[in-house]
Amino acid sequence: MSTSDGGGAYHHGDLRRSLIVAAHALLRAGGVEAVTLREAARLAGVSHNAPYRHFASREALLAALATEGFRALRQALDDAGRRAEPGGRLTALGRAYLRFADADRATFRLMFGGVVEEAGHPDLAEASGAAFGALRSVVAEREPSAGAEREALRAWALVHGLAHLVADRQIDAERAEACLT
Amino acid sequence: MSTSDGGGAYHHGDLRRSLIVAAHALLRAGGVEAVTLREAARLAGVSHNAPYRHFASREALLAALATEGFRALRQALDDAGRRAEPGGRLTALGRAYLRFADADRATFRLMFGGVVEEAGHPDLAEASGAAFGALRSVVAEREPSAGAEREALRAWALVHGLAHLVADRQIDAERAEACLT
DNA sequence: CTCGTATGTTGCGCCTGTCAACATACGCGC
DNA sequence: GCGCGTATGTTGACAGGCGCAACATACGAG
Known part of the structure; x- marks a missing residue:
């Protein structure tokens, strides 16, 4: 494969990247406490558990x-x-x-x-x-x-x-x- | 009154102080994320909502x-x-x-x-x-x-x-x- | 075309913050 | 001494987040 961790593009198109971008926006807007797996998932348009395929926690x-x-x-x-x-x-x-x-x-x-x-x-x-x-x-x-x-x-x-x-x-x-x- | 906020001693004996001490211990042990109203209450031996009489949040x-x-x-x-x-x-x-x-x-x-x-x-x-x-x-x-x-x-x-x-x-x-x- | 696997979803249990309603004990005024 | 008001603490509930487990789906290899 290629996506192992670095940045593939399967169903979503590079969810890992999207999540980081979304999380970064949350971070800038509300500080660390505002960074939430679920909110990032929401911003990326995926279900609340999808992030776990890319981030262990x-x-x-x-x-x-x-x-x-x-x-x-x-x-x-x-x-x-x-x-x-x-x-x-x-x-x-x-x-x-x-x-x-x-x-x-x-x-x-x-x-x-x-x-x-x-x-x-x-x-x-x-x-x-x-x-x-x-x-x-x-x-x-x-x-x-x-x-x-x-x-x-x-x-x-x-x-x-x-x-x-x-x-x-x-x-x-x-x-x-x-x-x- | 006297206890308004500063440090009285009603039922518990100065819960505000106890909560701060407990929270400080949590902070030292596990960082900010480990500081929890409920855990502090537990350490102080009171119910999970007692802290709200001393801290708004x-x-x-x-x-x-x-x-x-x-x-x-x-x-x-x-x-x-x-x-x-x-x-x-x-x-x-x-x-x-x-x-x-x-x-x-x-x-x-x-x-x-x-x-x-x-x-x-x-x-x-x-x-x-x-x-x-x-x-x-x-x-x-x-x-x-x-x-x-x-x-x-x-x-x-x-x-x-x-x-x-x-x-x-x-x-x-x-x-x-x-x-x- | 079929199958294995990487990816995403649904549903759940547990924990936390916070509100509301209730219970209790302290001290003041009598 | 006694009752009442209020500061204090408790119980119960709800929403939202983390992370697990079982399930569904789409991609690529052969």
């Missing part, structure tokens, strides 16, 4: 959403890094990180909110690791000296903290970007 | 947990600030912040996870404001110059980001503390 659906989020974040970071000159790379990545958090607050919170554990969701762990890798490599490139480790961690934490503050609407994206050194 | 219970969290955080920050010399105050507060996040990860995530909105929970807004005030005043005290605003925000974001990384178990508390300048 509600948490598996949430994990898929978080995985997509990490993939999108990684894409955004890669793009930003490729577009920027070596000197301004870190700032560019930081900006991309903040814009991601600002543009999809609910997904950002799902990714870092601890509702889904990476253990037991290999795809999620991989996507998350890849996104962090993109960030870490650029941070390390800028600080190759002795205290690099610490400075890299500081830069990461700063951006991450700003992103959370943005996602929580405690500061707005502009003020956050102004803090990126 | 599940979200109100979660808001109470977050409020308690912000009060504890503020207490920890105040204590740390009082114990430290003026020069090392910011670092001391940062350490207290990180230790709080490390000691009660689930509550930290509830406080900043966006599941409960401050709007509609005045107590929560007040407690959260007070905790941030404690942090902000010390940050500002250390950076009274022109770019103070920006530097204060950077310091805040750094600590906050480290705390999230600690709560998410992406780094351990020791490494985080080493980043506090």
Whole structure:
């Protein structure tokens, strides 16, 4: 076969994808608590139990959403890094990180909110690791000296903290970007 | 009366408190999703509907947990600030912040996870404001110059980001503390 | 064309949140 | 001391969600 998990098209035409799209809409509209297997099924136009052919549980659906989020974040970071000159790379990545958090607050919170554990969701762990890798490599490139480790961690934490503050609407994206050194 | 909301002792002996304690235990053990009005009632030894005499809804219970969290955080920050010399105050507060996040990860995530909105929970807004005030005043005290605003925000974001990384178990508390300048 | 299997459906039990009606115990006024 | 009003807790019910099991269907291989 081909559909095993990745994205075939049987009766419905790619229900897995449709469910993720529907769930993402629910997530953006009402936060994690609003993401429901049944409501996603309803939006996709299938019966309340059809999702179980693609997701073992509600948490598996949430994990898929978080995985997509990490993939999108990684894409955004890669793009930003490729577009920027070596000197301004870190700032560019930081900006991309903040814009991601600002543009999809609910997904950002799902990714870092601890509702889904990476253990037991290999795809999620991989996507998350890849996104962090993109960030870490650029941070390390800028600080190759002795205290690099610490400075890299500081830069990461700063951006991450700003992103959370943005996602929580405690500061707005502009003020956050102004803090990126 | 006296019990209106604050903490009386009628039949049960202070059910409101007992429910908060029980819910806190559930929160620590299983995260937000494990916090259930019915389970809290069970732990407190009352019927499944008794909690409604003290909390209007599940979200109100979660808001109470977050409020308690912000009060504890503020207490920890105040204590740390009082114990430290003026020069090392910011670092001391940062350490207290990180230790709080490390000691009660689930509550930290509830406080900043966006599941409960401050709007509609005045107590929560007040407690959260007070905790941030404690942090902000010390940050500002250390950076009274022109770019103070920006530097204060950077310091805040750094600590906050480290705390999230600690709560998410992406780094351990020791490494985080080493980043506090 | 037939058959196996991936996909989707129907129906169910259990759990939760929440409402409504009822029961009970506390303390105030007499 | 005593009865009553009210804050508190209980019982019962309903809707909605999760996840299981049995069933139905459509696709592709041969």
